[in-house]
Amino acid sequence: MPQLPDVVLWSIPAFVLLAVVEMVSYRIHPDEDAAGYTGPDTATSLSMGLGSLVTDALWKIPVVAIYSGVYALTPLRVPVHWWTVLLMLLAQDFFYYWSHRGHHVIRILWACHVVHHSSRNFNLSTALRQPWTSLTSWPFYLPLIALGVHPAALAFCSSVNLVYQFWIHTERVGRLARPLEFTLNTPSHHRVHHASQGGYLDRNFGGILIVWDRLFGSFAAETERPVYGLTKNITTFNPLRVATHEYAAIAHDLATATTWRDRLSHLLRGPGWHPAPRPRPRLRRASPARQRPARPRRRPHDGAGRGRRTGCAGRVCRRRRGGCAGRCG
Numbered sequence: 001m002p003q004l005p006d007v008v009l010w011s012i013p014a015f016v017l018l019a020v021v022e023m024v025s026y027r028i029h030p031d032e033d034a035a036g037y038t039g040p041d042t043a044t045s046l047s048m049g050l051g052s053l054v055t056d057a058l059w060k061i062p063v064v065a066i067y068s069g070v071y072a073l074t075p076l077r078v079p080v081h082w083w084t085v086l087l088m089l090l091a092q093d094f095f096y097y098w099s100h101r102g103h104h105v106i107r108i109l110w111a112c113h114v115v116h117h118s119s120r121n122f123n124l125s126t127a128l129r130q131p132w133t134s135l136t137s138w139p140f141y142l143p144l145i146a147l148g149v150h151p152a153a154l155a156f157c158s159s160v161n162l163v164y165q166f167w168i169h170t171e172r173v174g175r176l177a178r179p180l181e182f183t184l185n186t187p188s189h190h191r192v193h194h195a196s197q198g199g200y201l202d203r204n205f206g207g208i209l210i211v212w213d214r215l216f217g218s219f220a221a222e223t224e225r226p227v228y229g230l231t232k233n234i235t236t237f238n239p240l241r242v243a244t245h246e247y248a249a250i251a252h253d254l255a256t257a258t259t260w261r262d263r264l265s266h267l268l269r270g271p272g273w274h275p276a277p278r279p280r281p282r283l284r285r286a287s288p289a290r291q292r293p294a295r296p297r298r299r300p301h302d303g304a305g306r307g308r309r310t311g312c313a314g315r316v317c318r319r320r321r322g323g324c325a326g327r328c329g
Contacts, residue, residue, distance in 0.1 A: 001152050002080040007159035015166060019124040025172055033225060034171045035121045040237040042125045047239040048115060049128030056134055063138045067151040076148030085157075088149055089208070092141070092157035097212040099140035100205040110271045111246035112136045118242055120229040122194055127169040132243040161207045165190070175222075185210045188222045195226030231272070246271075 026036040078084055103113035115131040144154055167173075168190040175181060175188045185206045193204040203220035206212045213219035234245055253266045262275045 002150055002156075004080075004152060004156040007156065007163050011163045011166070015124070015128070018167065022124050022170060022172060031171065035228075037123055037125065038121060041119055041121050042123075044237045044239055044242060045119060045125040045129040048132070048242060049130055051132050051239060051243070052130035052134070055132040056130075059133075059135045063135070064151060066138065067142075067145050067154070070142060070145045071148075071151055074146050074148055076146070078148040078150070078153070080150065080153055085153070088144070088153055089157050089160060091144055091149075092154065093161060093206070093208045094212060095140050095144060096158075096161055096207040097205050097216075099137050100207065101202075101218065102140065103136065104202050104205065105270050106268055107246075107250065107271045107273070108267045109136050111250060114230065114246045114271075115243055117194060117230060118234055120233060122169060122171055122191060122226070122228045124166065124169050126194070127166045133247075164208050169194075181210075182214075183209060183211055189213075189219075191226045192220050192222050194228050196229050196231050197224070197227055200226060201231070 023037055026034075030036070078088065100113075103109040112131045112133045112135075116126075116129055119126050119129055141154055141158075145151060165185070168185060168187045170187050171191065173187040176184075176186050180186060181188065185204070185208060189204045189206070189210050192200045195201075200220055203218055204210065204213050205218055210219065234242065236242065236245070250266060254263050257263045257266060257275070265273055265275070
């Protein structure tokens with residue numbers, strides 16, 4: 001097994017130092033348009049980051065078992081050299097793009113990733129707001145394992161990608177030089193990714209490189225100030241609810257769905273999908289019933305020798321079979 005450093009562990013001191021520097025910068029040079037840091041939001045982001053260290057350690061057990069099994073079955077092997085590590089970083093960033101994009105357009109995957117987008121602030125602490133259900137990313141990297149990339153090498157590349165993305169979660173850095181903006185994922189590009197405006201939604205999925213978005217039609221440049229958060233923001237700072245609120249919403253939609261097709265759509269279609277309202281069945285107008293001609297009402301016999309109009313005049317009354325007491329007249 002290749003011996004590669006734990007990039008995330010070595011980067012924790014830098015994370016803390018840079019976050020403190022950014023906090024101080026907002027104190028010295030406040031920005032009226034930027035939210036900066038707020039106590040409850042920052043505490044939630046830190047809690048989500050610390051919690052993810054525990055949950056990720058648990059989720060890695062089945063993922064490592066699956067990766068190790070696939071790696072043992074494939075006859076291919078990619079040696080670990082400096083130049084192959086660069087190629088593996090490039091390949092991992094490519095598959096990260098598709099994993100990230102999938103976690104935005106498939107709702108059951110979005111339920112995991114929505115945690116990272118739930119803050120209405122955008123600062124370095126937002127980078128630490130990580131999900132607790134990160135078991136949904138591993139299938140996207142199976143092709144790398146099948147091609148002979150060692151699971152430990154893949155873990156190293158994923159850590160490098162994660163560490164790179166820490167510094168782009170800030171409003172204190174404007175646009176960089178044009179060649180860097182064209183190739184790399186920068187704070188400007190990532191601000192667009194975290195925005196909730198219609199034109200910015202589901203844009204700029206790249207991890208280290210932004211060229212994937214340019215190639216596959218998901219790039220958007222920063223043209224107006226982003227509004228951060230969700231299209232329907234949550235109103236809680238409880239870490240457990242932040243981690244599970246979308247799963248609860250999915251469970252509610254599944255319970256109220258009327259068809260299995262709608263239930264599958266709630267899981268596999270986009271986060272904003274809802275079934276179209278079904279048209280009400282039209283009421284069939286009843287055909288007019290055939291009206292029978294009304295029978296003339298017969299006036300009851302008055303028993304005084306008069307018939308229908310002028311009386312019986314001595315004739316036998318035909319209202320009864322036996323007449324009315326024999327004679328009417």
